[in-house]
Amino acid sequence: MISQKMMQLGKKRSTIREIFEYAKIRKAKIGDDKVFDFSIGNPSVPAPKCINDKLTFLLKGDSVALHGYTSAQGDKQTRHAIATHAKKTQGADIDEELIYMTMGASAALSITFHAICSSAEDEFIVFAPHFPEYKVFIESSGGKMIVSQSDRDTLMPDFDALEGQLNKNTKAVIINTPNNPTGVIYPESVIKRLSKLLKDKCKEFSTQIFLVTDEPYRELVYDDRKVPYVTNYYDNTIVCYSFSKVLSLPGERIGYISVCPKMKNATDVYAAVCGAGRSLGYVCCASLFQKMIPLVIGKCADLSIYKRNRDLLYDSLINMGYNCIHPDGAFYLFMQTPEEDAFAFCEQAKKYELLMVPSNDFGYEGFVRIAYCVTTKQIESALPAFEKLAVQYGLQPKQQKT
Amino acid sequence: MISQKMMQLGKKRSTIREIFEYAKIRKAKIGDDKVFDFSIGNPSVPAPKCINDKLTFLLKGDSVALHGYTSAQGDKQTRHAIATHAKKTQGADIDEELIYMTMGASAALSITFHAICSSAEDEFIVFAPHFPEYKVFIESSGGKMIVSQSDRDTLMPDFDALEGQLNKNTKAVIINTPNNPTGVIYPESVIKRLSKLLKDKCKEFSTQIFLVTDEPYRELVYDDRKVPYVTNYYDNTIVCYSFSKVLSLPGERIGYISVCPKMKNATDVYAAVCGAGRSLGYVCCASLFQKMIPLVIGKCADLSIYKRNRDLLYDSLINMGYNCIHPDGAFYLFMQTPEEDAFAFCEQAKKYELLMVPSNDFGYEGFVRIAYCVTTKQIESALPAFEKLAVQYGLQPKQQKT
Numbered sequence: 001m002i003s004q005k006m007m008q009l010g011k012k013r014s015t016i017r018e019i020f021e022y023a024k025i026r027k028a029k030i031g032d033d034k035v036f037d038f039s040i041g042n043p044s045v046p047a048p049k050c051i052n053d054k055l056t057f058l059l060k061g062d063s064v065a066l067h068g069y070t071s072a073q074g075d076k077q078t079r080h081a082i083a084t085h086a087k088k089t090q091g092a093d094i095d096e097e098l099i100y101m102t103m104g105a106s107a108a109l110s111i112t113f114h115a116i117c118s119s120a121e122d123e124f125i126v127f128a129p130h131f132p133e134y135k136v137f138i139e140s141s142g143g144k145m146i147v148s149q150s151d152r153d154t155l156m157p158d159f160d161a162l163e164g165q166l167n168k169n170t171k172a173v174i175i176n177t178p179n180n181p182t183g184v185i186y187p188e189s190v191i192k193r194l195s196k197l198l199k200d201k202c203k204e205f206s207t208q209i210f211l212v213t214d215e216p217y218r219e220l221v222y223d224d225r226k227v228p229y230v231t232n233y234y235d236n237t238i239v240c241y242s243f244s245k246v247l248s249l250p251g252e253r254i255g256y257i258s259v260c261p262k263m264k265n266a267t268d269v270y271a272a273v274c275g276a277g278r279s280l281g282y283v284c285c286a287s288l289f290q291k292m293i294p295l296v297i298g299k300c301a302d303l304s305i306y307k308r309n310r311d312l313l314y315d316s317l318i319n320m321g322y323n324c325i326h327p328d329g330a331f332y333l334f335m336q337t338p339e340e341d342a343f344a345f346c347e348q349a350k351k352y353e354l355l356m357v358p359s360n361d362f363g364y365e366g367f368v369r370i371a372y373c374v375t376t377k378q379i380e381s382a383l384p385a386f387e388k389l390a391v392q393y394g395l396q397p398k399q400q401k402t
Numbered sequence: 403m404i405s406q407k408m409m410q411l412g413k414k415r416s417t418i419r420e421i422f423e424y425a426k427i428r429k430a431k432i433g434d435d436k437v438f439d440f441s442i443g444n445p446s447v448p449a450p451k452c453i454n455d456k457l458t459f460l461l462k463g464d465s466v467a468l469h470g471y472t473s474a475q476g477d478k479q480t481r482h483a484i485a486t487h488a489k490k491t492q493g494a495d496i497d498e499e500l501i502y503m504t505m506g507a508s509a510a511l512s513i514t515f516h517a518i519c520s521s522a523e524d525e526f527i528v529f530a531p532h533f534p535e536y537k538v539f540i541e542s543s544g545g546k547m548i549v550s551q552s553d554r555d556t557l558m559p560d561f562d563a564l565e566g567q568l569n570k571n572t573k574a575v576i577i578n579t580p581n582n583p584t585g586v587i588y589p590e591s592v593i594k595r596l597s598k599l600l601k602d603k604c605k606e607f608s609t610q611i612f613l614v615t616d617e618p619y620r621e622l623v624y625d626d627r628k629v630p631y632v633t634n635y636y637d638n639t640i641v642c643y644s645f646s647k648v649l650s651l652p653g654e655r656i657g658y659i660s661v662c663p664k665m666k667n668a669t670d671v672y673a674a675v676c677g678a679g680r681s682l683g684y685v686c687c688a689s690l691f692q693k694m695i696p697l698v699i700g701k702c703a704d705l706s707i708y709k710r711n712r713d714l715l716y717d718s719l720i721n722m723g724y725n726c727i728h729p730d731g732a733f734y735l736f737m738q739t740p741e742e743d744a745f746a747f748c749e750q751a752k753k754y755e756l757l758m759v760p761s762n763d764f765g766y767e768g769f770v771r772i773a774y775c776v777t778t779k780q781i782e783s784a785l786p787a788f789e790k791l792a793v794q795y796g797l798q799p800k801q802q803k804t
Contacts, residue, residue, distance in 0.1 A: 063449045106685045253688055268404065
């Protein structure tokens with residue numbers, strides 16, 4: 001007997017991964033440029049040039065110091081640089097002694113949930129549509145995932161529904177803004193309302209409800225939209241951040257957990273984070289990439305490409321008659337499917353070599369996620385296919401923009 | 403309420419870490435060269451030059467491909483290179499499709515235990531003295547650690563004791579050879595006897611007992627000693643390997659799990675490994691370091707320095723009258739304490755600025771671990787201090803070697 005749960009998790013690939021594998025086979029068959037794979041959130045924009053320059057520079061230094069263990073919570077200079085930058089740019093409540101470097105946001109989430117989950121009754125509320133792996137990480141920590149459906153028109157939290165779900169077992173509420181899979185950003189009014197509600201409920205239940213904010217897309221915003229910094233509104237905030245997308249190095253796994261210093265038991269929560277990291281086998285975050293951070297903090301991949309892609313794709317799909325949520329950030333577009341069954345729609349789309357992820361994977365029905373972190377050329381080439389699909393469904397083209 | 407267990411794990415530093423922190427403070431006070439810190443297994447030998455050369459070379463390539471996600475189990479070329487090398491050099495039973503790249507050996511162990519632990523009754527047998535974090539990783543997976551005391555003279559498994567401990571709940575036996583903290587290598591006769599015993603017990607209980615072999619020191623051996631490749635003797639073997647020590651890059655976290663292809667349920671076990679990695683938040687192993695592996699596999703840091711250190715330290719301590727286990731591998735020397743209480747001995751040693759780890763941390767009494775992965779100069783400078791300590795304890799110097 002081995003762990004059946006782990007075996008199932010290992011065998012059952014995510015839908016996204018399955019589509020990705022299908023794309024590989026299909027591309028081999030008919031040619032790379034004939035298959036329009038919009039399934040994976042793998043940045044297509046190269047890392048800013050400074051990344052490889054600074055890494056090369058570091059590799060000229062003392063090898064023992066460069067490649068040696070850092071402290072488990074992370075290199076002190078790295079944590080200092082992160083805290084200084086967040087204070088300067090966001091007015092963030094952040095303390096370098098409460099930052100724990102992690103191998104990306106997934107590790108940050110898994111470690112955080114393990115740190116705060118204290119009972120099998122603990123409930124973690126996520127807003128659908130949501131990142132599918134939340135369920136895996138929450139259940140791995142021993143807690144229960146509770147899905148709160150977002151408002152269908154705005155994709156903001158449905159506060160009435162949420163209020164009904166909060167109870168004395170609520171351990172945390174998880175937000176992800178800019179959002180995967182919708183690209184939606186929660187404005188300050190929403191963060192304020194959410195904070196107020198959670199404060200009231202902490203008081204009512206005499207509990208501590210954490211607000212876990214999953215932020216791999218913080219800097220990926222367009223048209224000067226602002227992403228409120230959550231610690232400025234709610235003390236029981238734990239930030240899970242990743243450099244994967246802003247620096248276009250998702251495979252290198254670097255990010256962090258920041259426990260809000262205003263939290264009354266911040267040092268205990270931080271200790272639990274360190275303990276959870278230790279118990280899961282995270283010794284330290286890759287030393288070379290940690291040491292790179294102070295040299296590149298604040299730098300960003302060329303987001304103008306994503307913006308161009310978004311504008312081209314969104315405008316084109318709207319004009320073809322599709323209903324789409326306008327994405328203000330991240331690199332995903334959430335499009336309503338012309339038939340209710342998103343799986344069936346995706347199968348139809350495959351006929352035109354269009355590969356998208358049905359929203360069911362994100363705990364939501366009747367949409368697809370289109371990852372536009374691809375080349376602009378791929379979008380241009382795919383538009384005729386989207387058009388044929390629109391015609392097949394009898395969508396009414398809107399008047400072209402001038 | 404947060405997880406009290408995780409909080410305690412985060413707050414209670416390991417003894418090794420405490421000594422390390424003491425050393426820092428002490429060095430700041432009296433000078434770096436006056437404090438003889440033998441507490442930490444952080445390689446002092448630089449990574450082979452090819453490491454930084456190949457990393458620099460890779461950084462000139464396509465950034466998107468270089469820094470992008472690899473598949474969760476690891477880059478295919480990396481796994482291919484590892485399997486090919488192990489087959490060629492060890493005649494290993496290894497299959498690249500059953501290799502899962504991990505962030506070092508700690509991650510490999512934690513993931514492995516999560517993959518195979520299926521019940522709170524599951525028992526994991528470790529041989530004392532043992533790496534302290536085994537307990538943390540085993541308990542994190544939900545299992546129980548059972549300590550089997552090694553033979554006091556040879557530090558080989560005590561097979562009578564072990565046989566009495568094996569039962570239908572035994573999920574795995576963990577070995578670590580070359581060993582931390584003793585430097586002992588299990589010869590082929592021991593691996594054969596262990597394999598035979600485990601095969602018999604699998605049959606007797608109709609269970610599958612895994613042999614988990616923790617191998618961060620596989621290549622760190624002296625005087626042409628051989629480290630048997632365990633899959634060649636026992637089918638239910640899971641290898642947990644790390645490149646940390648052989649390539650002197652412990653902070654970069656790169657290693658792997660290899661499930662023995664001869665295991666009857668190898669693909670299920672491998673799936674559980676993949677599932678466990680996923681559920682703990684390990685998305686993939688740092689892409690840059692994965693891609694480096696095929697370019698440097700088989701390379702090794704300059705071990706002659708460790709050998710010189712070992713010879714100097716071992717011979718000197720023996721001559722001073724200390725009893726030591728002769729280390730054939732790794733970079734640790736296990737020395738019997740002249741008084742029973744290893745903690746008390748370490749306190750006495752501190753008077754001479756000698757910092758060593760009491761064996762109690764490794765589940766063993768009456769010894770200290772001396773990590774000799776330091777500069778040869780540090781050992782030379784520390785010898786007079788060891789001598790004074792020997793005199794204080796009234797040890798009889800042996801006749802000097804000629």
